[in-house]
Amino acid sequence: MHIPVIDLAPYLEFSRNSQSVGDQEPHSNIKSLCSEVSRTLKETGALLVKDPRCSAADSDRFLDMMEKYFEMPDDFKRLQERPQLHYQVGVTPEGVEVPRSLVDGEMQEKLKSMPVESRPSIPAGPDPKWRYMWRIGSRPSSTGFKELNSEPVIPEGFPVWRDTMDSWGSKMVSAMEVVAEMAAVGFGLQKDAFTSLMDQGPHLLAPTGSNLRRHGQIGTVFAGYHNDLNFLTIHGRSRFPGLNIWLSNGQKMEVKVPVGCLLIQTGKQIEWLTGGECVAGMHEVVVTDRTIEAMKLASEQNRSLWRVSSTLFGHIASDAVLKPLAHFVDSPLACKYPLMSAGEFVELELAVINLKGSKEEAS
Numbered sequence: 001m002h003i004p005v006i007d008l009a010p011y012l013e014f015s016r017n018s019q020s021v022g023d024q025e026p027h028s029n030i031k032s033l034c035s036e037v038s039r040t041l042k043e044t045g046a047l048l049v050k051d052p053r054c055s056a057a058d059s060d061r062f063l064d065m066m067e068k069y070f071e072m073p074d075d076f077k078r079l080q081e082r083p084q085l086h087y088q089v090g091v092t093p094e095g096v097e098v099p100r101s102l103v104d105g106e107m108q109e110k111l112k113s114m115p116v117e118s119r120p121s122i123p124a125g126p127d128p129k130w131r132y133m134w135r136i137g138s139r140p141s142s143t144g145f146k147e148l149n150s151e152p153v154i155p156e157g158f159p160v161w162r163d164t165m166d167s168w169g170s171k172m173v174s175a176m177e178v179v180a181e182m183a184a185v186g187f188g189l190q191k192d193a194f195t196s197l198m199d200q201g202p203h204l205l206a207p208t209g210s211n212l213r214r215h216g217q218i219g220t221v222f223a224g225y226h227n228d229l230n231f232l233t234i235h236g237r238s239r240f241p242g243l244n245i246w247l248s249n250g251q252k253m254e255v256k257v258p259v260g261c262l263l264i265q266t267g268k269q270i271e272w273l274t275g276g277e278c279v280a281g282m283h284e285v286v287v288t289d290r291t292i293e294a295m296k297l298a299s300e301q302n303r304s305l306w307r308v309s310s311t312l313f314g315h316i317a318s319d320a321v322l323k324p325l326a327h328f329v330d331s332p333l334a335c336k337y338p339l340m341s342a343g344e345f346v347e348l349e350l351a352v353i354n355l356k357g358s359k360e361e362a363s
């Protein structure tokens with residue numbers, strides 16, 4: 001099983017044409033591309049895409065800045081820490097985020113029953129990775145889930161911060177919207193079934209930073225086995241490999257993202273909307289032989305030994321309702337996905353991974 005790279009250009013062109021000539025039915029080659037998107041998401045929980053609007057140079061500009069930031073002393077980075085805002089803006093130091101597999105008893109049982117060759121690395125404690133949270137896109141003026149009144153945090157001495165974060169973040173959101181539209185068509189839904197719910201969602205550009213100089217021993221778990229709580233996650237290519245994913249048949253697979261491509265992963269919210277047909281992809285980030293090889297090369301070339309991911313969490317709008325859409329109501333597992341607002345769902349999930357206290361505490 002391998003993950004195909006889907007070129008988004010033909011769909012973008014179809015989309016542009018249908019806007020200028022009025023709504024058009026996609027022809028059969030576009031339809032089959034959309035089916036490939038939905039089928040791959042369902043079978044693998046992941047997808048590789050190439051979007052002509054997101055270049056390798058854009059990704060490099062972002063990674064260069066984040067490496068420079070994570071290289072700064074811990075005391076400097078801690079100035080951007082906002083624990084009272086549950087780390088939803090600014091930096092999260094290493095040792096704070098708790099992988100789901102460490103706290104979820106049901107998941108631990110499942111891990112023990114997995115065959116050895118596909119069993120994830122068992123984390124011993126919280127993740128040793130840093131993270132930076134930066135909001136992308138606009139938010140609704142009236143909402144039952146006002147994100148805590150928090151200004152974006154910009155570290156001193158990084159004049160291009162806002163521009164770099166906003167530009168790479170919004171490009172990745174645009175790519176994700178196209179994938180969401182193609183997936184909706186592929187699943188036999190209205191093409192805007194997902195994108196209309198994503199509008200003004202609390203999207204977060206949330207790059208991780210892992211110090212390979214300190215934690216570069218083989219087997220170190222940077223992000224313990226988990227799935228993401230949002231709708232879809234998208235990342236540019238990291239300079240250091242280490243991401244393993246689990247396909248829906250339980251097989252473990254190391255992901256190789258080609259240069260200039262983006263990786264998409266399914267989160268819990270798409271699982272909800274599809275009544276469990278498209279489950280949230282499980283994944284982990286671990287130091288592997290290939291990470292060590294990339295570290296050797298980076299050392300020889302005098303490059304940074306911080307592993308930066310350009311993770312972007314795409315969300316369903318907080319006030320929108322999560323429930324199995326259209327024909328997914330009849331899915332055999334639909335009853336596992338009761339109606340609930342996306343905002344309420346996120347609050348429940350964040351409490352589990354140690355990033356948020358109770359609702360009362362947050363307000």
Ligand SMILES: O=C(O)CCC(=O)C(=O)O
Pocket residue numbers: 208223228238243283285309311
């Ligand atoms: O560091 C990465 O490559 C991905 C980390 C991750 O899985 C996450 O941020 O949810």
Ligand SMILES: [Fe+2]
Pocket residue numbers: 223226227228283
């Ligand atoms: Fe993740």
